[in-house]
Amino acid sequence: MYTLYSMQWSGNSYKVRLAMAQLGIPYKLVELDILKGETRTPEFLAMNPSGRIPLLEVAPGRYLPESNAILWYLAGGTPLAPDNRIDRAEALQWMFFEQHSLEPNLGNARFWLTLVKGGRTLHEHAIEDWMEQGYQALGVMDQHLRTYDFFAANRYTIADIALYAYTHVAHESDFNLNAFPAIRAWLRRIADQPGHISMDWQPKAAAMAE
Amino acid sequence: MYTLYSMQWSGNSYKVRLAMAQLGIPYKLVELDILKGETRTPEFLAMNPSGRIPLLEVAPGRYLPESNAILWYLAGGTPLAPDNRIDRAEALQWMFFEQHSLEPNLGNARFWLTLVKGGRTLHEHAIEDWMEQGYQALGVMDQHLRTYDFFAANRYTIADIALYAYTHVAHESDFNLNAFPAIRAWLRRIADQPGHISMDWQPKAAAMAE
Numbered sequence: 522m523y524t525l526y527s528m529q530w531s532g533n534s535y536k537v538r539l540a541m542a543q544l545g546i547p548y549k550l551v552e553l554d555i556l557k558g559e560t561r562t563p564e565f566l567a568m569n570p571s572g573r574i575p576l577l578e579v580a581p582g583r584y585l586p587e588s589n590a591i592l593w594y595l596a597g598g599t600p601l602a603p604d605n606r607i608d609r610a611e612a613l614q615w616m617f618f619e620q621h622s623l624e625p626n627l628g629n630a631r632f633w634l635t636l637v638k639g640g641r642t643l644h645e646h647a648i649e650d651w652m653e654q655g656y657q658a659l660g661v662m663d664q665h666l667r668t669y670d671f672f673a674a675n676r677y678t679i680a681d682i683a684l685y686a687y688t689h690v691a692h693e694s695d696f697n698l699n700a701f702p703a704i705r706a707w708l709r710r711i712a713d714q715p716g717h718i719s720m721d722w723q724p725k726a727a728a729m730a731e
Numbered sequence: 732m733y734t735l736y737s738m739q740w741s742g743n744s745y746k747v748r749l750a751m752a753q754l755g756i757p758y759k760l761v762e763l764d765i766l767k768g769e770t771r772t773p774e775f776l777a778m779n780p781s782g783r784i785p786l787l788e789v790a791p792g793r794y795l796p797e798s799n800a801i802l803w804y805l806a807g808g809t810p811l812a813p814d815n816r817i818d819r820a821e822a823l824q825w826m827f828f829e830q831h832s833l834e835p836n837l838g839n840a841r842f843w844l845t846l847v848k849g850g851r852t853l854h855e856h857a858i859e860d861w862m863e864q865g866y867q868a869l870g871v872m873d874q875h876l877r878t879y880d881f882f883a884a885n886r887y888t889i890a891d892i893a894l895y896a897y898t899h900v901a902h903e904s905d906f907n908l909n910a911f912p913a914i915r916a917w918l919r920r921i922a923d924q925p926g927h928i929s930m931d932w933q934p935k936a937a938a939m940a941e
Contacts, residue, residue, distance in 0.1 A: 597819075618781065
């Protein structure tokens with residue numbers, strides 16, 4: 522059985538928990554607290570030198586980091602992963618976009634505004650940049666969603682899961698989605714997918730009983 | 732024939748030019764200058780709402796952005812793209828790492844220190860962050876390369892191309908690679924691959940004559 526090193530609060534970890542729930546993949550969950558330095562211990566760094574979660578043990582002693590790489594690993598060959606050349610490339614396109622334009626801005630704003638006490642004061646200027654660039658990324662997404670229901674392959678895929686993770690909690694870190702009606706409709710569409718779980722859903726009872 | 736919208740100076744554009752050279756794919760090159768706003772015109776934004784290069788026209792009127800998604804699109808089914816599940820996931824892992832931990836730091840430092848006059852003064856504090864986080868990313872890469880010759884699949888792949896683009900010009904923006912001997916050996920290994928082209932190689936004569 523897979524072991525997933527995860528943090529309940531983390532959007533990147535939530536992507537993997539959501540995909541595993543929808544794919545019906547059982548796993549053992551190891552919950553870590555980044556604020557307590559639990560991803561910076563020698564033991565964790567030996568598994569992932571980047572010191573980041575999520576991390577998936579795919580075989581005994583073999584560890585795969587990077588949420589979006591884990592999504593491809595788990596969803597490959599299932600309907601959640603596009604299977605033709607251009608659809609696959611367009612799903613990847615949005616997943617790379619997510620990692621350099623959305624997650625660093627929405628994720629950092631979320632970390633410092635909702636998780637770290639006094640974070641707003643500590644990173645005042647950076648937060649301004651994150652808000653500005655985060656809104657730019659949301660604008661690009663909204664423009665796409667005015668024409669398409671999903672991000673790739675005209676259906677629900679791991680590209681949607683990747684972009685949903687931080688977008689659906691953007692309001693918790695001061696982002697106002699009123700100007701992005703297509704994004705708001707898409708968020709409802711994603712939450713309505715079969716097998717959807719919320720970010721605070723606890724997989725322990727279900728998955729760890731397997 | 733493909734049309735590639737590119738900028739000679741851009742590391743992300745270089746990735747695509749390098750892969751196309753090694754794959755022997757002819758293309759028409761359209762050189763754009765981001766400093767002159769040539770990726771922010773209504774015409775370009777209609778092709779790519781993100782306003783970024785590289786951008787590949789994959790079919791008439793169909794445009795694929797994101798350098799690393801373009802690499803997968805072009806290299807899929809060739810030796811440059813890993814073809815089994817775990818190797819593919821590990822190549823993706825490093826390409827996502829490149830886009831959130833390497834390129835934003837080395838690429839931003841390069842942009843403001845080498846391309847924009849007065850950039851060093853304008854972004855003094857940000858440059859400190861980029862240097863610190865860029866060195867962290869280089870440390871993770873060096874640690875991997877102390878054990879492995881390449882980033883994925885035990886051979887030269889698009890993961891190496893993605894990571895090479897900004898790393899091989901890091902010294903131009905103040906990064907000192909003396910502490911990373913494994914990276915320096917890997918840079919030489921990549922430059923020695925058959926069909927390698929340098930960043931300033933001009934494809935026009937060769938490719939546009941096809």
